[in-house]
Amino acid sequence: MRRIKAVVYGVGSMNSIATRMMLEKGVDIVGALARSPEKVGRDLGEVAGLGFETGVTVEDDPDRVLSSRQADIAVIAVASYMSDMYEHLRRCAEHGVNAVTIAEEALYPWNSSPMATAELDHIARRHGVTLTGTGHQDVYWVNLVSMVLATAHRIETVTGRASWNVDDFGPEVAKDQRVDTSVEDFDRWLAEADRPPSFGRNTLGALVEDLGLSVAAQESTTRPEVAKQRVPSKSLGMTVDTGRVIGFTDVDTVRSHEGVTLTFEMTGRLYLEGEADINDWTVTGEPELRLLNPAVPTGVTTCTQLVNRIPDVINAPPGFITIEKLPRLRYRAFPLGTYVRDGG
Ligand SMILES: NC(=O)c1ccc[n+]([C@@H]2O[C@H](COP(=O)([O-])OP(=O)(O)OC[C@H]3O[C@@H](n4cnc5c(N)ncnc54)[C@H](OP(=O)(O)O)[C@@H]3O)[C@@H](O)[C@H]2O)c1
Known part of the structure; x- marks a missing residue:
């Protein structure tokens, strides 16, 4: 089994819970990104209220983090709409990092933001990565x-x-x-x-x-x-x-x-x-x-679905792949790396 390396992108309410769940499911957190000076420079465990240090410092330079950690996936919880999400998703794709987000519009953005979605789909295919929106x-x-x-x-x-x-x-x-x-x-x-x-x-x-x-x-x-x-x-x-x-x-x-x-x-x-x-x-x-x-319990089921989707997103073909094209979501009894196929 290989271990999954993830970047926590945005350390707010949802990603603080998702961080704990990822660590408990054998994911290596290789970077964390936030914006506010109160969070940047502190340990992720402290910012997320985990009660222990993770050894990962919260940073504010996404390009640096995404280009230097060989992450398999960025787990993004920062905003709701494609207009705000475009840059975050583009950045992940251009650095060759898969991304899963709980941005609500990203669940199925093909009708509401067709141009942005098609562009991201194109960039993701070019870089061989998958972008997906999930959540509750x-x-x-x-x-x-x-x-x-x-x-x-x-x-x-x-x-x-x-x-x-x-x-x-x-x-x-x-x-x-x-x-x-x-x-x-x-x-x-x-x-x-x-x-x-x-x-x-x-x-x-x-x-x-x-x-x-x-x-x-x-x-x-x-x-x-x-x-x-x-x-x-x-x-x-x-x-x-x-x-x-x-x-x-x-x-x-x-x-x-x-x-x-x-x-x-x-x-x-x-x-x-x-x-x-x-x-x-x-x-x-x-x-x-x-x-x-x-x-x-919508708050918790948002985070469980965000985390349980990680192997599906890594396994999926490149592009902006919406959830109705992914396998049925499954309970993950074992470390998430167990569910990643060879070549995923
Ligand atoms: N699909 C679903 O089921 C579902 C469920 C819940 C939430 N959501 C959506 O997910 C998003 C996050 O929700 P939340 O409850 O976690 O909100 P939150 O507690 O307000 O957290 C958002 C975090 O995003 C960070 N952020 C914003 N812009 C950033 C940037 N440019 N770079 C790095 N970090 C940035 C903020 O960092 P700072 O604190 O450093 O400013 C903040 O910590 C919201 O848009 C929400 O609507 C979706």
Whole structure:
């Protein structure tokens, strides 16, 4: 078995958990990248709150780290959208390093950022590496749903509803979910022409591709989730006042040329005491089907999927390879290097 060498790219909430999981699954961490002066120069174990030193110093020069460590893969958790991710992914590919990211748009960016994705695909192929987006969506919103749909004879509609707690993640996520903005500022932001794609749009893109269907029409609507009482935020270290935004809900609908309508309503907001994540999918047609996962631990399952995907990404052919083209995600009982094929 060969050992996998990984670079931790971004040391925030998610990659701190992923770092522990990688170390526990026999991955050698050969570099760590962050941005803020509070993190750079310190030991990764200390920054990630692991309670022990790893011997890896957090650095802020991605080109230097990616070009000098012979890493198999960069594990990236820094941003959500392809506009922010492009440079990070390009850099990894040009240094010949595979990359897996939890950037939500990277799950299936072919419809929302076709030019950037095609360019990255080209660069990755040229350098013989794979770029992939994964995260909580991988199993819960795409592959589990896909397996349930595989038990249908005829599908008319697929309707999903999911919610997750903004506070399970870091401040980057709270910012993206517009937490603590006024409703007027939220509406202004929504009216801007260049609003990034909803996570639901990319999720439905992956599902439609997985079903072998083609998109005839699609639409997205968004509504703010407004605090009905004061709501504390752990990740922002503050309390949001009544009447201010605590997140939002996107409703995405895709109609396929083949007559199937897929809808996904996804809420990311601060929770009140006692609330839990949901993942609830209903299928009409023959037969009627339902997939319901109460109380999904979305934060942790994001990191487990990011880590468990590492061997698949290393084994995959070069290019921007989206998850519906990868093998079914599997539990990894053994060190991750065990699952890397010769030549991977
Ligand atoms: N797909 C999924 O299921 C899923 C789930 C959770 C999160 N996400 C996404 O993953 C991203 C990270 O989430 P998180 O909760 O870990 O957020 P977070 O705690 O805010 O961490 C983000 C980290 O990225 C680092 N960073 C930003 N730009 C960087 C750059 N140019 N170079 C190096 N490091 C950089 C920041 O470093 P500094 O602290 O040094 O500034 C920060 O530590 C978010 O965009 C989030 O939406 C996806």
